Amino acid sequence: MTDAQTSSRSASPVPGRGLRFAVDTGGTFTDLIVGEPDGSVGIYKASTTPSDPAAGVLDALSIAAADAGQDLATYLGRAEIMVHGTTHAINAIVTGRTARTAFLTTKGHPDTLVFREGGRQDAFNFTVPYPEPFVPKAFTYEVNERLLRDGSPHIALDEAEVIALIGELKAAEVEAVAVCLLWSIVNPAHELAIGRLIDKHLPGVPYTLSHRINPSIREYRRAMSTCLDASLKPIMGAYMSGLEARLSNAGFDGRLLVVTSQGGVMDAAHVAGMPVHLINSGPSMGPVGARAYAPSASSDTLIVGDTGGTTFDVSLVRSGRIPRTRETWLGRPLSSHMTGMPSVDTKSIGAGGGSIAWVDSGGLLHVGPISAGAVPGPVAYGQGGTRPTVTDASIVLGFIDASFFLGGRMVLDREAAVEAIRREVAEPLDLSIEDAAAAIVGLATENMVQAIMGITVNQGIDPAQAAFVAGGGAAGINCVAIGLRLGCHTVLVPETGAVLAAAGALVSDLMAHHQAMFHTDSRAFDIDGVNAMLEDLEGRCRAFAETTGVDPSAVEIDWSTEARYPDQAWEIEVPLRAGRFGGPDDVAALVTDFHKTHREIFAVEDPASAVETVGWNATVRCKIGADRPGRIRVPDSFEALARRPVYFAGTGWTDAVVHRFEALTEADTVTGPAIVESDFTSVVIDPDITARRDAMGTLVVDLRKVEP
Structure with missing residues (x-):
């Protein structure tokens, strides 16, 4: 087990077949949650390998196997299901590694992807260019056909002309084809005919027909989802088949499922044929996990924040339902491309534990959106990072114990974090190191609050009437501060909150x-x-x-x-x-x-x-699993955690009691200033705030008696 790998301290699992795996590949860590046959769960983390995401998955599985005292092949042989959440699709789009795609559309409408939809981030700033069309004009082809809005043919499809066009596609060495014709959602006959001709005259080249992938009005959205789907088919097909092969070679013969953008899962082979459903798969599981772990919340509205190493994802659970949206952007709204597909309504910003703090030439502090990621990571990781992050600031403030990170399996360099904050933030702003670190965490908190306001107030939700569910390994650092700033009455930290998305995947349908x-x-x-x-x-x-x-x-x-x-x-x-x-x-x-x-x-x-x-x-x-992920198996005894000084803005250094998350019972009450710490997260309880655990193991932080 390397320094960047760790496992939950669970007792040895009960032998026998019936393991269920859920894996979420993040920017810094790959999270694994294992459902045991007796209903308990175990949590494991391994460093993400950006160049080879499957390697991080196998690393996490190897840690779980070692924790069970078995070799990897034997351990994987006990598995029934593996649910995999991946960022491979969105990474391919962001980095421009999608397939060379041709866009076929009705003659006279070649600019659908150019015109997009109206709107600008800054309505009066015309110096900011719109992005280039997702498929270049050079690969846009017009088909001489036309259907009317009732589906009746106005211009018949000339198949000989289409065959000639397919010859051009072959000469251009296109790797995928997207077909989006006017009113095909009413009558798909022309799209189906083109599909048959592609099968015959361009065999082996994947294609997508718009009426199958997204039968909805609004040409730009339908065209975008069609082009995205087609462009992802080669790379996602190769990724899925490669992952299945590597898992099979390692000993896994169970069912491989993949998380979709709609908050559910599909078989890997099925979703490889419709990869557009994978674009926003990662954040979609946060609210699923929150809903599973928060049945005791005194509100039917949950605000879900999932804080990872790179991003902060916020979503909702409203009256038991997880809202969906079709306005999902691949970057900044109005300044990027829209997927056009329904997906769980989430908002993501560059504010995670690895977000870099920096001071601009005007003396203004920024946190993110640039992240240290898995490589090199925060300065305290000792892997080559030189710029301070939110994690480094949390270590300096005492929120994170440098000697107990990941249960003590990864010792952090606190002095390196202090020096980076002094050099990059404290001296440029003429602040003490503690105040500089507090400013970093405070600004990250404010960025997160603004993201939450954008998804709640804009939908008529008063945060004061909601509970805030904190997920992600870095969530505990400022979840209470976020709840106070929003005016929420309760903050909930599930015991598997550090792997909230993976926990959601474990109970997904x-x-x-x-x-x-x-x-x-x-x-x-x-x-x-x-x-x-x-x-x-x-x-x-x-x-x-x-x-x-x-x-x-x-x-x-x-x-x-x-x-x-x-x-x-x-x-x-x-x-x-x-x-x-x-x-x-x-x-x-x-x-x-x-x-x-x-x-x-x-x-x-x-x-x-x-x-x-x-x-x-x-x-x-x-339904393929339980409604609840299960409880973490608690060891018979724990090593006591020592009190330590913690720095709170406005209060200064305070001697705070440190509680083991796993050791707390329903009868225990935690009163701040305090830290509730597990192998995977550190929850900061501000002064005069109280917290307890409920029957699901969730840490319930009561904010109702505290003025925001």
């Missing part, structure tokens, strides 16, 4: 999302037409469920529609009470639910107005 477009109006609602479309969606859901091998009794379908007031530009998603409309009463219920949802999001409604429905969604969920 096999899931597939199907959608269709059907426009109707509450003033003349086409019940028969809607029901026929819903029946088709249900058929697709049932067909997916049959391929999973899951008992039909464990299959559920969630229904929703995308609706708007007449003449509104955008729709909102409204859950449906049932999968069919029986009559006018069901239509009236939909209208009522739309008004209520509109008021919750925008704080206004128009009860006298009609409602238009545009898109319809069916999400099939196949």
Whole structure:
């Protein structure tokens, strides 16, 4: 076991088959949570290997095997399921390593990817250029065809012309093809014909048809999701097959599942054919894990913050549901490309434990978005880092014990962290080293708070009425400070919070999302037409469920529609009470639910107005595991942790008691100033704040008696 690798201190697992693995590959660490046959869980971490993510996965599995006293092949042979969350797809897009992709579109519409959607970050700053189209104009090809909005042909598809065009694609050595034609979502005949011709005349080259991957209105979003999916197929197909082969060679013969952007999982082979679902897979599991661990929260709204080494991801659980959005950007909103696909609504900023603190030429302190990442990491890691990070500041303040990091298996260099902060921040700002470190953590906290405000207040959510769930290895450093700043009544730190996304993956469902477009109006609602479309969606859901091998009794379908007031530009998603409309009463219920949802999001409604429905969604969920990840197995005894001085802004150095997270019981109450520490996280309890553990093992921090 190397210095950068560690495991939970659990007792030896019960022998026998039935292990369930969930792996989340992050920017600094690869997290592994293992579900044991007796219902307990173990946590393991290994350094991420950016150049070879699969190596980090195998490293984490090797640590778990050693902890079980078994060789890797024997240990993997006991496994039933492995759920893998990966950033490989988004990394390929960001680094420009996607396939050489051709974009085929209706003649007269070659600029769909150029025009994008309107809007700027700064409406009056015209010096900031828009990004180049995702597929260059040189690889955009026009197809002489046209369907009308009712699906009737206006210009027939000339297959001989398409065959000639495919010859151009072959000459250009394209590696993937994206096909997005006007109104194919109403009549896919022309796209299907092009697909058959590609199969015949360009065999072996993957392609994506827009009506299959994203049958929704708005050409830019549909075209983008089609191009993204096609461009990722070669690299993700190779990654998935390579990962499966390496796991198989290591001894794993169970079922490999992959986390999707919708907050569920799919079989690896299935998702390799639809890789656009993987773009935002990492953050999607945070709210799933939070919902599983927070049943005792005194609020039906959870704000979920997942603090890793590189980013801070914030998401929501609202009335038990995890909100989704179609406005998912691949960078800054309005200044990058949009995926166009429904995904868990998350907001990510460059504020994690590895975020670098720096002072600009004007004397202004910044934290992030640049991160030290896994290589070289924070200065205190002793792996070549020279610029101070949030982790370094936390070590200087006493929030993190340099001798107990990762349970003492990785000793940190506190003096190196002190020197880096002195040189890079304290002296330029004429501050003491402690105040400089506190300023770094304080600014990181404020950045996180602003990210949370953007996803809560903008959706009509008052943070004061919500509980904040802290996930990620670095979450405990400032989760109480974030809760106080937001005015939340409670902060929840699950016992597996350091691997919250992996914990969510362990309890996630096999899931597939199907959608269709059907426009109707509450003033003349086409019940028969809607029901026929819903029946088709249900058929697709049932067909997916049959391929999973899951008992039909464990299959559920969630229904929703995308609706708007007449003449509104955008729709909102409204859950449906049932999968069919029986009559006018069901239509009236939909209208009522739309008004209520509109008021919750925008704080206004128009009860006298009609409602238009545009898109319809069916999400099939196949239960394959328990509703709860399980409790960490607690060793019989712990070494006591010594009190240590901790620096709080405004209070100064304070002698703080240090509690072992695992040793706390439901009868114990922690009163700050204190530190609650485990092998994987360090939770800072501010002065006069109290905390306790609930029946799920979650640390519940009560903020209601403290003024924000």
